[in-house]
Amino acid sequence: MSTALWVAIALAIIFIVGTLRLVAPGSDGPRQLVAPGSARPLHRTALIALQALAALLLYFTLLPPQRSVEAGQLTVLTGNAALAGNTAADTTLIALPEASAPAGATRAPDLATALRQHPGSTALMLVGDGLAARDRDTALPARTTLQAAPAPTGWVALQPPATTAPGALFVVSARANGVANARAELLDPAGVVIDRAPLDAQGRVRLQGTARAAGRSEFTLRLLDAQQHAVDTVPVPLQTLAAPAPRLLVIAGAPGPELKYLRRWATDTGLEVQAQSSAGGGVMLGDTPVALTAARLAATDVLVLDERSLAALGAAQRSVVAQALRAGLGVVVRTTGPLNDTTRQALRSWGLPASGGTRAVPLVLAADPEAALLQARRGPQRPASERTAYTDDADTASHGAAPPALERFEVNLPGSDALLHDAKGAAIGGWRSVGRGRIALLPVTDSYRLVLSGRDDRHAELWSGVLAQVARALPRAPAIRLPTTPWSGERVTLCDVPDTTRVRDPAGHSVALRVDPATGTQRCAGYWPQQPGWHQLQHGDTAQSFYVFDPASAQPLHRQQLRDATAQRLIETRSSVATASDKTPGPRWPWLLAFIAAAGLLWWLERRRGTA
Structure with a gap:
């Protein structure tokens, strides 16, 4: 029930009790002789009427009647309001904490306080970048507009890389605004440039880097103008987690250099690999022959076949592979020649429909970055047993040659995602999800030529990318859902929070998270980080890290997120119907004075009744 109803019920009960006290037998004390024409019944009626009047006046004192007020506009200054232009002179100016307060403006700790202090304001004008995180949950008037400041110059969007494994490539996507002929550079934690690229017409860019040892690191994304002057920088957090080496099973229809160098790369990388090939007549070369059973495939992360070994599988073996694929196995089919109908039919039965595959064409891989960037991305070289100037020159020349x-x-x-891309960005091969597993077709016949030409790094990059996309997913502990870019000084919402979860900031201070019961099954909790940097969530034996950005070190990015969040909030507000007037509680003091007068008169009559 509402508060008004509870108050009315309480006052009604008090009035009934008071009335019963007056009309009950013996309420007048010892019976006395009363002269004819006495005013005692009239006195009792006056007391009952005054009690009812006092209760009514007290109700309106606590809950005064609503009154209509004319719509008035309230101008609220937010961050960078001085850049948004002049405001109307006949409006009430309120400055929030992040805004500079000009003459005549009144300070307010937040937007909700400003709206409560000015209840007649049904039109709201926001000036500046928009609402901070603390004010976005405030109920806004239906007629709310934004006089926005100019768009920020610098990085306005950032997609940090996901958690990666040591040695894997990671991608950083970003978008900049307000800089013509701009270029982007990605710097490693030591400040060395590892990749650079120009921005496209929309200001977007994608840069790559290589993850090194397991741990948490902070890269830097730098924006340069046409004169190569630094315009803006933003941190790029990267978390690298060590993972068990994938278990690889390679079955080839015939021996060849492609199988040889694939196995060598897998062994040098540390993968648990087992390879075999058919030499004809039932002779198998390589490791111990493997039977494709359900148990063996359950202990395998990636199964690599070629078109001949796939065609040689029996119906029972294809069925076992299909079941393992749906259970999470990754399957890669590489081509050593044209695809026949049997191979295409097998791929279709496994969930990857394929057509064509009979015409061979050249494949030109994407060009390398600059030599210095390539060396910085690779990191320090592994020392040779007998290193000389000639071996160093030869190694540098071979790794600098074009693929x-x-x-x-x-x-x-059809319906598949690209497995690779050529120099023009065209898709090469493809993969699809089948149940919990993935199946891929790699139509490249001679990737071993990369190794023979001295580009073993490109050969490793090619196969590492292929296997990473299709390998069996590793079981992970349930992760807490985090926002994309948490900011220090702003509330962060964390969901799927287990009980007894604690969060530790960079200074080592730990605080327990309390799940809000109102969030139900989402189990969300609020956290206010006060320091930028890496924070760690700890629940049981599971630790999860997340990075908190500093608004001072990424001002354009923070400003743009404020603008986007405010625009979305205004869209939600405009969906309601705007009204020209509003209801607000009337003044309480007239009702209070009338209640005091009625209560005073009631006290005086009660006093006369007691002394009669």
Whole structure:
């Protein structure tokens, strides 16, 4: 029930009790002789009427009647309001804490306080970047507009890389605004540039880096103008987690250099690999022959076949592979020649429809970055046993050579995601999800030529990317859902929070998270980080880290997020119907004075009744 109803019920009960006290037998004390024409019944009636009047006046004192007020506009200054232009002179100016207060403006700790102090304001004008996180949950008037400041100059969007494994490539996506002919540079934690690229027409850029040892690190994304002057920098957090080496099973229809160098790369990388190939006549070369059973495939993360070994599988073996694929196995089919109908039918039965695959065309891989960037991305070289100037020059020359043109078959894979991209950005091969597993087709026949030309790094990059996209997903502990870019000094909402979860800031201070019961099954909790940097969530034996950004070190990015969040909030507000007037509680003091007068008169009559 509402508060008004509870107050009315309480006052009614008090009035009934008081009335019963007056009309009950013996309420007048010892019976006395009363002269004819006595005013005692009239006195009792006056007391009952005054009690009812006092209760009514007290109700309106506590809850005064609503009154209509004319719509008035309230101008609220937010961050960078001075850049948004002049405001109307006949409006009430309120300055929030992040705004500079000009003459005539009144300070307010937050927007909710400003609206409570000016209840007649049904039109609201926001000036500046928009609402901070503390004010976005405030109920806004239906007629709310924004006089925005100019868009910030610098990085306005950032997509940090996801958690990666040591040695893997990671991608940083970002968007800049307000800089013509700009270029972007990605710097490692030591300040060395590892990748650079120009921005496209929309200001977007994608840069790559290589994760090193397991741990948490902070890269830097730098924006340069046409004169190569630094315009803006933003931190790029990267968390690298060590993971068990994938278990690889390679079955080839015939021995060849492609299988040889694939196995060598897998062994040097530390993968648990087992390879075998058929030499004909039932002779198998390589490791111990493996039977494709459900148990063996359950202990495998990636199964690599070629078109000949796939065609040689029996119906029972294909069924076992299909079941393992749906259970999470990754399957890669590489081509050493044209695809026949049997191979295409097997791929279709496994969930990857393919057409074509009979015409070979050249494949030109994407060009390398600059030599200095390539060396910085690779990191320090592994020392040779007998290192000389000649070996160093030869190694540098081979790794600086352009990758050779390879051969691929033109295959159409509808509904699949690209496995690789060539120099022009065209998709090469593809993969699809089947149940909990993934199946891929790699139509490249001679990736080993990369190794023969001295580009073993490109060969490793090619196969590492292929296997990373299809390998069996590792079981992970339930993760707490985090926002994309948490900011220090602003509330962070964390969901799927287990009990007894604690968060530790960079200074080592730990605080327990309390789940809000109102969030239900989402189990969300609020946290206010006061320091930028890496924070760690600890629940049981599971630790999860997240990075908190500093608004001072990424001002354009923070400003743009304020603008976007405010625009979304205004869209939600405009969906309601705007009204020209509003209801607000009337003044309480007339009702209070009338209640005091009625209560005083009631006290005087009660006193006369007691002395009669």
